[in-house]
Amino acid sequence: MALLTWSDKYSVKVRQFDEEHKQLMNLINQLHDAMKAGQGKQVVGDVLDGLIRYTQKHFAAEDRLMKAHGFPGYENHKKEHNQLTLTVLELQKGFSEGSAPLSQTVMTFLKDWLTNHIQGVDKEYGPFLNGKGVT
Ligand code: FEO
Helix, strand or coil: CCCCCHHHHHCCCCCHHHHHHHHHHHHHHHHHHHCCCCCCHHHHHHHHHHHHHHHHHHHHHHHHHHCCCCCCCCHHHHHHHHHHHHHHHHHHHHHHHCCCCCCCHHHHHHHHHHHHHHHHHHHHHHHHHHCCCCC
């Protein structure tokens, strides 16, 4: 069973970002599957790298749009993005150096972080951006 399943409760009312969040959930599910299936370090590392690259691209896209429209929560939101990026880069470093294998705890952290972030600060930009004509 997938670790994460997208549903309307995760919608931020901006189509591009709903699609990107679905993709992020897919990538977290892939990482979870690879870990549970006992896939080798190379495979798990590749999936983790892909997740990090996509996350950075997604955060940059949200940051750009919030800034371009003068969203008042921009600074705080960007801080959350920066914090998560630092955390996952630490995870990646520990994983590649062999000191921190991926575990269910790490997967639960990623899952909870993503869902809390989407349902928290991400949802706050929806009505504001909708008001600027972004849907
Ligand atoms: Fe969708 Fe703020 O990340």
